[in-house]
Amino acid sequence: MTRVFDLAQVSRRDLNQALHDASDGQSFEVVNPRGTHAVACGITAAIDVVVRGSVGYYCAGMHQWGRVLVEGNASTGLAENIMSGTVRITGNATMSAGATGCGGLVVVGGNAGARCGISMKGVDIVVGGNVGHMSAFMAQAGHLVVCGDAAADLGDSIYEAQIFVRGDVESLGADCVEKEMRPEHIETLSRLLAAAAPVAAEGADPAQFRRYGSARRLYNFTIDDVDALEAERTGAVG
Secondary structure (H helix, E strand, O other): OEEEEEOOOOOHHHHHHHHHHOOOOOEEEEEOOOOOOOOOOOOOOOOEEEEEOOEOOOOOOOOOOOEEEEOOOEOOOOOOOOOOOEEEEOOOEOOOOOOOOOOOEEEEOOOEOOOOOOOOEEEEEEEOOOEOOOOOOOOOEEEEEEOOOEOOOEOOOOOOOEEEEOOOEOOEOOOEEEEOOOHHHHHHHHHHHHHHOOOOOOOOOHHHOEEEEEOOOOOOOOHHHHHHHHHHHHOOOO
C-alpha cells in the first residue's frame, strides 16, 4: 500500500521523518510539493518515492538505497552526496546536480545547469538534454553522460571520471581531453543509457557519443617544474 503525503497539508519534516522510519519495500507518493526544499533527503532504506511536481533545493540529498522519481523540475543540488540507489527527474535540474556523489545513479530527463557532477566521486549521472558550464569540474570517479550539448569548460581539472557527450562541446576545461572510445567504453555507456530509460536517453545510440577524460598532467609531478617552483618560492619570478 502506498502512503500519500500532501505537502499542502503536512510538513516536509513529517514527510522526511516518515521516509527515515520506513522499511524496505514500502512506497510513498508526495503531492503538492510546490517547490519545497530538501524533499526526500537522507533515505537509507530500499523504498520507492514518487514526487508529483517540481521541487526546490537539495531534493534527495544524501540518498542511499531507495528509488526517488520526481515528475517535474528540481533546483540546486539535486541528489547532492548520493551514496547509492537512484534519483530520477523527468524535467530540468538547475546547478550542481549530483554534486559530490559517491555512488548510485542520477537521471535528469531534461537539461542540467552549471556544474553538473561537480566533484563527483563515483556516482553515475545521465542527462537527457544539455549541461551547463564547468560540468564534471574536479570529477574524481564515476560517469557523466550527456545526450545533448555541453557548455564551456567541460571536465575542468578532472581526475579519473569519464564523460560521454553525444552533442557539441563548447570548450574543454583544464586537463580534459577527448579520448578513444574502445569496446569497453561502449559497453559501459550502453549499460548507463539502458539504466536511464525511459526518463532519459531512450533509444540513444552509444556510437554517437564521444568520450572525454583526464590528460593526467595536473596531478603528476614532473622534474621540469622544480626550477619554476623554486623561483616562485624565493621571489625570483617577475
